[in-house]
Amino acid sequence: MSNPKKIAIVDDNSFLINAIKEKLSFFEDVVFKYAANNGKEMLQKLEQDKNLDIILMDIEMPIMNGIDATLEIKQRYPQIKIIMLTVFDNDENIFNAIKAGADGYLLKDVDPNSLYQGIQETLSGGAAMTPSIAMKTLKLLRNPFQSEENTNETEEIKLSAREIDVLEQLSKGLSYTIIAENLFLSPSTVRKHIENIYSKLQVHSKLEAIQKAKKNNLI
Template sequence: MSRITVGLVEDNPTIAASMWEKLSLSEDIDLILRACNGKDLFKQLPTTGIPQVFLMDIEMAEMDGITTTRLLKQKHPHVKILILTMFDDDTKLFEAIKAGASGYLLKDEKTHKIINAVTEVLDGGAPMSPIMASKALDLLRQGPNEMHLQAVSKSAELTLRENEILECLVKGINVRQISEKLFVSDKTIRKHLEHIYQKLQVKGSREAVAKVIGRVA
């Protein structure tokens, strides 16, 4: 199995060096780019090539993670972006999702969890740190959001199983975990996801989650 190419965008040199050192020990990851902000990232891309997955700091000078994510997805829609932050800010969470991020992790997560998230996001998942997944679920369960989930599901004519899987996506649960939760194969879940994306008229899990929480038109 080929290694996953990863780029790290982090403006704190101490954190960046520590994370780079830890991630470089993984046999599954090939770190090919390290930038201190969005402007630095775009300067380097013509030389380094485009990583499959970006680990993106959210608070950076010159060009922050939200802006960088939005521009990066516009230029290279196939890449996956995992936001890394010290703050459990639900406003930033939804801004990141709207910008195109595929996951949202706190920097104090264990290294192996960040590595697993890199693998999961390429597998179609939308990994989140537990506290961020909990925030997303709490917001979903609030009256307007719950009603919006029902409205989206009804409008798209989702089946009960499809609606159940969609709610799992909002919780940040990946394909493997959904299959275990519902006692079906990964292949079955992927097939359901294809149908969900088609019915919602979205391109993937990130857009599906954003549509359900009512943060995009």
């Protein structure tokens, strides 16, 4: 096997780690080194073994999220490429991931060939991006975040009962994992609800979502 691509995966969901490993198992030149459940654990493993080419990084994780971990890893090990691999494609995450030094941004439902091509492209100096992410990135460059001060008027916003439940939990400062347990949902379902909430409220962060929801008497 010539020039193997040495890879690590960071995700708090062991099922998704195994799903990613399975996608990469089709390619003989990809060598899976190890996995970590959060950013802090990844940093500890890197201290033991930094012989990696690329890290596939989740964003929403307990203890240390993927964006904070990316910032830290890039400062310590700038030679290692990092692709964010997430269910989220909201503007705030894209913007913060790029600022932190991420080399690519793919969605977790990416097919094996596209994932492999993204890894190859990133290792060749490119930037792997799901098409929808690339479009959002262009829009972000053209239209930086607008201040909420520009939208002071009360708007008619319709959220589902479940989305309001999630928002109320979010306003208490709870993590996605705890919210999932409290509402008997999977963490990925909670993330999808929050993605829909962000879209409906036209916001880019938890704080903005909570402020706008309170302003519009949603919670």
